[in-house]
Amino acid sequence: MVVGCGTQATAPPLLSVQSAQLGEQMFTPSIRVVSKLESVTDVVLKPETDGRVVRILAQQGQRVEQNQPVLVLDNVQPTAQLDASRAEARKDQINAERYIFLNDQGAVSTKERDFYITQALESRDQAKADAATLDYTVVRAPIAGVLGDLSSVKLGDFVQKGQAITGVVENGSLWSQMDVPATQQGKVKIGQKVLLTSQGSPAVTGEGRVVFISPFFSRTGSSASPNSLLVKAEFANPTGQLKSGLVVKNEIITSQSQQLAVPVQAVTMQASQPFVYRIVPLSEILPKIKASQQVPEAQKEKLTKLAAENPSQPTVIQVAVTLGPLQGNSYPLISGLPSGARVVVSNTALLRSGMPVKEMPLGSKVES
Structure with missing residues (x-):
């Protein structure tokens, strides 16, 4: 390269990325089903003569x-x-x-x-x-x-005697009659918390408990979904906003656990395998980069020089992780990263393993 007198070649600017530090979060795996509410106490009014x-x-x-x-x-x-x-x-x-x-x-x-x-x-x-x-x-x-x-x-x-005149309903306590798929029936237990949300606007919410699990699956000719298990949850309804026959969304909380949480923005998929880019000091991974046969010599020299100038230079490495089901905006981490690890949550499509970056606080504006 020919440069003018007094002019020096400058290195291209580092890619700016936002990072998040992994910490624990409460995860509540659940089963989601839609059902109808039924009054616990519902009696038909009939004359006796x-x-x-x-x-x-x-x-x-x-x-x-x-x-x-x-x-x-x-x-x-x-x-x-x-x-x-x-x-x-x-x-x-x-x-x-x-x-x-x-x-x-x-x-x-x-x-x-x-x-x-x-x-x-x-x-x-x-x-x-x-x-x-x-x-x-x-x-x-x-x-x-x-x-x-x-x-x-x-x-x-x-x-006439026994003629159905009308009904008397006590909506102070309601059942949610849920058809749980056979594939998930083993996760349901008596006493588990059930969160309820009505489909109206504004939505009415409630919290109940599983009080009954059918001893058999749905039978041919029944109104239940095929190959499903009837599960009943009971809800208090002190305000009377919920009514018998109302269609609601239910979430059966099958467990609760504190686990490391990986932001959804940090996860990239390759052949169905989730990866994240972890940020580490350049000096920590430089020996592996030098030993790699896939990194060009020019790149190795450049990184060696950069590490000499700034050993703590933020650098990304691609790490395979094992994750649980997504809840909200986070995945529960099963394996792959330690607590406190910093992961990239922006511009992940522009990254490659071993690439130095400019780390920015989460929420700050970055240039792609």
Whole structure:
């Protein structure tokens, strides 16, 4: 090279890169599934006798207490029957008391006395049965909760015993019924934490625990996904924002561990093998560079001179690593690097092993 008088050749500037120091981070491997919520307490409201609706005492969507009246059926006939039964029971009770007295006086036989006592007991039991029948004309909430749709029943409608009128739902506690793939069922255990996120906006979140794992996989003809395992998690729902039937996203936390974390920006892939560029002092790797048959002699001389001027010159070496599944913006490091190692997180596509670089703090602006 010919240069003018007083001019010196200058080395090209070093490539600027950002670096990050490896430290530990909490990793929580998980299984992600989508499911529907189901109320832990959900009961169908059914009358226990036939009758015509004469009063509606509650409204759909209203919160009701256990045994609170919801509907009243026509009770004219049951009321008349109860009045007659009670009158009969009073008459038979008086007769029984009279024959007990006469038997004590020796005026009647024990057989006669026992007949009237039995008759009194039967009349009393019949009156109790008729009272229960009358009570059945009042359709009550079987549990405390929120009353479902009542639009199918109107005043004057005739309802039958066992007919489904509506439901009463208590959404204070909900189940998430998850179909876990068979390939991951071995990771699920009772008591594991489950994080829930609704699909609405804004999203509602919750935290529950696995409370049930099915003893068998889904069967042919069931609504569950093929070759999956039913897992139930229970969630508290104090605000009532979550509803039975809502589709939600679930994350079953299968474990927790502190591991070294590798930023996702530091990882490059070559033939499915992950690599990172570690930053080390040039003097530390110079012997290996000199011994390498793949590095040109001119490059070795250049690096030797640079190491003499600055032994701590930041230099990158490519290192193969073993990583776990990505979580957020980091991979859990299984092997390949020690704690505290510095890795390059920018301009990785422009690097090659043994290349000196200008190391910049993470977050600073670098030129590519």
